[in-house]
Amino acid sequence: MKVEISRRRFLQGSVALSIIGGTSIGATSLLSDENEHGEMRIMTRTTNTKAQKVPFLCGMCVNKCAGVARVEKGVVVKLDPNPYFPKSRNMLCPRGNAGIQTLYDPDRLKYPLVRVGNRGDGKYKRVSWDEAYDAILNGTDKFKGLLQILDEEKDNRSTIGYCNGEGLSKEGFEELMGLKIGTPNYVDEISICLETVLGGYSATIGAYGEADMNNADYVIIAGANRAEAIITPDTMDMFKRSKGRGLKTIVLDPRFTNTAAKADRWYAINPGTDLAFVLALTYVVFSENLYDKEFAKKYLIGYEDYKNHVIKNSYTPQWAEKITNIPADEIYKTAREFMSSEHPIYYQGRRSVFAKNDFQLRRAQAIFQGLSGNLDKKGGIIYGKKLALPKEDVNSPMYAQAQDRFDKEGIAIFAGKTGSWIVFRNMVLEGKNPYPVRAMFMRKHNPMAGVPNTKKTEEFLKKMDLNVMIDILPSDTTMFCDVILPEASYLERTSPVASYGFLEPAIVQRRAAIKPMFESKTPEVIYKELAEKLTEPLWKNSLKYDEDVQDDTKGMKVDELAKYYKENGFDLTEPWEKSVEELNKERVVKAFGEEAWNTLEEKGVYYPNMDKYHKQLNPNEYQYYPEDKKNYTTKGDKLKVVVNFKNLAKKGVDPMPTWHDEWAFKVPDGQFRLVTGRHAQFTQSGTTNNMALRDLIPTNYIWINKREAKKRGIEFGDMLEVKSSVGKVHIKAYPTEKIAPNMIFMLHGFGGSSKEMEMAYGKGGNDASIIEDKIEPVYGAAVMHETNVEIRKV
Template sequence: MEKEVYSLCFMCSVRCPIRVLVKDGQVKWIEGNPQVAGMEGSLCPRGSAGISLLYDDQRVKSPMIRVGERGSGHWRKASWDEALDYVGDKLKDIIEKHGGHSVVLGERTQLATHVSKTFLKAIKSPNHFTHDALCKGSVNTACRSLFGYTDAQMSMDYKNTKHIVMYGRNLFEALEVKPVNNLMVALEKGAKLTYIDPRVTITATKANRYWMIRPGTDLALNYALIHVILKERLYDAAYVDRWVQGMPELQDFIHPYTPEWAEKETGIAANGIVDLARELSQDKPSVIFHFGYRGANHPNEIYMRRSVMILNSLMGSMEAPGGYFFKKGPGEEGGKPARKLTEQEFPKIEVPRFDKVGTPDFPLPDPNHGVGQMLPRAILDEDPYPIKALIAYRFDPLMSIPDTSLTKKALDKLDLVVAIDINYSDIAWYSDVILPESTYLERTDSIQQANGLKPQMFLRKQAVEPRYDTRDGAVILKQIGERLGIGNYFPFENMDELVAWQLEGTGFTMEDFAEKGFVAYGKKQIFWDRKTGIKFKTPSGKIEFKSSLLEDAGFESFPAYEPMPSPPDGQFRLVVGRNALHTHCSTQNNPYLNELCSENELWINEKKAEKLGIGNGDMVEVKSNKGSGKIVAKVTELIHPESVFMFHGFGHEAEKAARSYKKGINDALLMDNISDMIGGSPAMHETFVTVKPV
C-alpha cells in the first residue's frame, strides 16, 4: 500500500515542510513540500538523510537503565513501564525532599516545548531552559533592547533584498532551505552579498565582497560603518526621524570610531569601509545586515548584535520589502493561534530560576529560554539552591555547554540524569535512564504556529509506525507526569488528541492539513505601514538606540569599544562553526552524513603552520587551559592567522554510536564557560589554544 504524507523535517530545528512517500509501512522517499514556495522539492543534505536516520540500527531502540558507573556504557534494556516507574520514583523522592525546583529540564526549542514547560510548571519548577541562549541569547536581548521583539519574532525578506551583509552567517553551509533559495533569487536579480568572516566559507565564495576580518572585531567594523553613515548622512532621514530614539547620543558616541581607527583594529581598509557604507545607502531600505544565526562569540556580544540592528534601523530596513519584517500572527487576519498546554492554570512558583535570569543578578536574558550554560556552576555551587535532577530532552549539555569537564563534574553531583533522545548522544551515554524518542517520521507532533508575512500553521504528521520500542516525547513527559500525580495537566492520550485540543477554536481541524501539510489564515503578505504603522513594542514605541531595557537595568546603551586582544605569541583564537552536512552534535552518527563528513579538522593558517612545522593532514595536539585533544590539521590560506577553526559537534564519547565514536574533537572540551552577562550568550570565541605537531 502506498500513501503520501505531508509533514515537517526534524533533522535540524528549521522544520522545513516535507512530502513523505510510504510504501508497505516503509518510508521510500522524502522531498521538500512541492506546494510550499521556496521548498519546491528541495531538501538539504541532512533532510535527504532522514531515511538513513529512520533505519539506523545504532539509535536507541528501547528504554535503557544504567547498570555501571555513569558514562561506563553498561546498560540493561527495560520495558517502558519499568523505565518510567524508575524515573517517576526517583523524581518523586527528589521533589519531596528538595522541592520541584531541584528538577531542571533542558531542550532544543521544538514543537513540544509547551509540553515540557507544562511538566515543570506543574511540579513547581521554574527551571526550563532551551538551547537558544547557548546559540543566540544575546541576539534575542539585543533585539528586545531596540525593538521590543525577540530575534525570533522577526525575519528577513531575502528574496527582495538588494544588498545583504553577513558576519559569519554562513548561509550557504549552515543551511535553511527557504532562505537559501530566496537569497539565490535575489542574487540572480543582481543583489549584492558582502561576507565578513575570519575564515573563507562556501558563502564567501559566492560573495561580491569578502573581508577576512581579524577575529572578534566585527563590532569595530560596525561602529566605523555607523560613523560614515552618520557623517555623510547616508541614513534614511525620514524613517530615523519618525522611529528612532537616541540619535543624538549615537552621534556623540560614534565620533571617535573612524574608518581609519577601524582599519587598525579589523585589518579592513578604511576606504573599503567607506565604500560599503555608501553602496548600502544607495540600496536602502532594501538592505539586510544579518543579525546572525549563532550569536555567541564574545562577552560584549549584545553590543555587536545591537550594532548590526542599529545599521538596519539607520537604513530604514525594519519592515521594508527586501529588509527585515516583524512576523505577523493570526491576530492580524482575525484568526486564533493553536492552544498551548502552558495556557492552563498552574501553582505559583516562589523561587528564582537556577540561572537567576530575571533577578537583579542577571536581569535581561529571555526567561522563556533561560541561560543553559549557567547550569554547571549552579549545580556545583548549589547557588541559588541545590539541583538534583536533569532531564535532557534532545539537548546535549556535554557538547553544547562550553567546558565539558566542568559540565561532567556538575552532572556527577546530580541524583538523577534522564535523557530523552533518539540517538546515543554523549548525554544519553552519561545518563541514568534513556527514554528513546521516535524519529520525526514516526510521530505526530504539536502544531507549528508559523508566524511570518503570511501567518500559517504547519503539522508534523506521523508517516510510519515506530520501528523500534520508542515513543513520542510529549507522551513520554505525560507518562512521567502521571507517576508524579500531575497527569491532569496533560489532557490527551496520544498526539492526535493533543493536536485536536490545540486546534479547538482556531476554525481548523487536523484534516485540513492533509492536502498540503499546512493551513493559511490569509492570502496576502502583511507589511505594516513604514511611515505610520510599525508596532514597535518598546516603552517609547520607537527603535531605542538609547535603550530603556538596558539602562533601567543599569547597563549602558553605548559602552566604549574595548580593543579585541590578539592571542599571545604561539597561541590562536579558537573559532567554531558548521557545515551543510551536520546539525550541531546530533547527526555525526547518521550513516550517510557520517560517510561524507566523519570528523572535524583544525584549520590553521599556512604561514603559522609552517613556523610550527605542521603540514597539511598532520595530526596535531590542540590545547587550551580547559582541555586538549588530537585532531588532523588542515593547513590553508583560507583562515586568518590569529585563529584556528574547527566544526562543532565531533569527538563523541558514546561507544554505541560507533561511526562517530572518538572521531575528531569536541570543541566544548576546549572552551571556557564564560558569558555575555548582559545578553545571555556564552562567549565561544574567547578561548586561546596552542597547537603542536604530535
C-alpha cells in the same frame, strides 16, 4: 549497552520485525551492505509500487522544512520536498534528505534502559516502560528516585533541574517539568545559541524580524554563513541573486566560508570586532548625513543622542581599521553603498554568541538598519504576520516549598524562563546554589557536546542523584543518565501543529510517516505516562510538606481533597488528556474550519486562500501568496527603533552601543584563536551518527593557515593536539589559506565520546571540550570565540 544488538542483526531482525510486522522487506527498497570495516550500511531505493505520501516537518535541524515521506510497504524510502510550505519553498537540504538514515540508525535507543553499572561505563539493563518510570520515581539500588529526593528536600521542587533542545515537542516537556512538576530551573539551547541576537533585535526594533532576501539589493552578512548554516527561505533567496545578479553581497568572516565564495567582497575581520565595524559604518553615515532623515525623525527614538555619541567617540573608519583588520577605505565604501542602495539589509544572523559584546553588536546592527529606513517594507527587514491558533491553558499548581532560580551571577538582564547553561552549571559545581540541585531531566539535548567546557558538564552530571534522558540516540550525555527513555524520531510521530509567520504565513503539521519503531514512544505519550506515574506520589509529598496545601486542605473529606487536587492543578496528567492528533484537529478546526483541517492533513500545510493563491510558476518555483497579499508592511506608525535605551543603563548595560578597548582582538605569540562553525552536512552533534552524512564528511579537521602549518612542519592529515586552559582534543590538520595565521577553525559537533554511536565515536574533536566557559554579561549566554589555544603535532 550490553543488551543492544549488533548492526548486522539489526538489519536481519529488528527492522523487519518492527517496520513491517514480520514479513520480509521488499528486497529492492531497503538495501544493505557492509564496508571494509564491517560497518553495516543501509540505503533505500524507490520503486514503482504503490506508495503512501505522508507530509512531515523535518526534524534534522531547527529550521523545520516541509517534506513528503514516500512510504513503500511500511518502509520510508525517500523524503521529498513539500512544495506547499512558503518557508521552505520546495527544498530539502542534505540533512533533510538523510533523515531516513536517522530513522533507521542501528544505534538508536530501542527500549527503556536503567543503569546497572557506574555512571559513564555504559552498563544498562533493558526494562519495560513501567519499570523505567518506576525507577525514575523510586530509584534502584544504584541511584535515588525522584520521590526520595523530594521527600529529603521537603517538596522543594526547585531541586530538580531540566533541559531540552529545540523542537515541536519542547513545549510539552516544559509544561510537564516547569508548569506541572513545578521547577523553575530550566536551561535549553538558547543560552548556547542565539540569545543575544534575539534580545538585541527585540530590544531595538521590537522583533527579530525576517530579511526579505528576495527583494533586497544589498546585503552585509557578517559572521553568519547561510551557504553552510542553511535557514529557509534566506538561503534559497540569497544565492539565486548573488554573483552580480541583483543582490550585492558583502561577507565578513574571519575564515573564507562557502558564503564568502558567493560574495562580491569578503573581509577577513578579526573575531569579536564586528561592533567596531558597525560603529564605523554608522560614523560615516552620520558624518556624511547619509541616513534617511525623515524616517529617523519619525521612528528612531534617541538617534540624535547616538549621533553625538558616535561622532564624539570618533568611531572613524581609520579607528576601526586597526581593530577589525578591514581597510578604512573599504568601510567608507561599504557605508556609502549601503545607504545609496534602494533595499539594503544588514543581515541579522542567527548564530551562536561569539563575543562578549554581541548584544551591543546586534543593537548597533539593528539601529544601522533603521538609519537606512529599510524596515517594515519590501526588500528590508520585515515583521510580517502570524496565523493565530487557539492556545491550551495549563492549570499550574503553586508549590509553597519551591524556591526561585538562582543562576543570576554575572548577568545584567536575567531571562527568567530559560536561564544560562554556563551560570547554572558552574554555580552548582562551585556550591553557590542556595539549595541543592539533585536531579536533571533531559530531553533531546546534549550539553556534553554543546555547552563549553565538557569536563565541567561531566562533573555536573556526576553530581546529580538522578539523571533522566529522553532521546533517540545514545549521545555523550545519555551515557551519564540513570534512566533512558527511547523517543520516536520525527518521522514516527505526529507533532503539535505549528504556525509559521512573517511574509507568507502558514499553518504546518508533521504527520507520522510510520509507527514508532522498536519500543520507542512519541514524546507526548512519554510525558503523559510519566505524569501518570508521578502524579499521586508527588501530590502526597506536597500534602506532607507544603504548608499552603496543608492549610487549604485541613479537615477535607476524601472527595473534597480529590476535587482540590484537580482544581488546583496538582493532577499532573491534565495537559495530556487528549492525544496530539485530537488536539491538532480541535485547534485547527476551531480557528479555520473543517476544510482547513482536511487540507492540512493531506498537504501538511494550510493558509487561508491557499487553493487560490498557490500556483506552480515553473518546474522549480511556486507562488504562495500573490504579491499584493504578502505582509511586507505590517507595523506602519507603530514602528519604533529604540536607539538610546536609557533603561539599560540602570542594569549596568550601555544604553547605546559603545566600544570598550578590552574587546580588542589579542592572541599571545605562538597561540591561536579558536573559531568554530557550521556546515551544510551536519547539525551539531545530533546528526553525527548519520551514515549518509558521514559519507560526505567523515570527520572534522582543524583548519590552520598553510604558511603557518609549513613553518611548523604540519601537513594535511597530521594529528594535532589542540589545547586550551580547559581541555584538549586530538584532531587532524587541514592546512589552508582560508584562515588567518593566528587562528584555527574546527567544525562543531564532532568528537563524540559515546561508544554506542558507532559512526560518531572518536571521529574528530569536540570543540566544547576546549572552549572556555565564558559568558557575555547581558544574558549570560556562552561566548564561543574567545578561547586561545596551543597546538602541537602528536
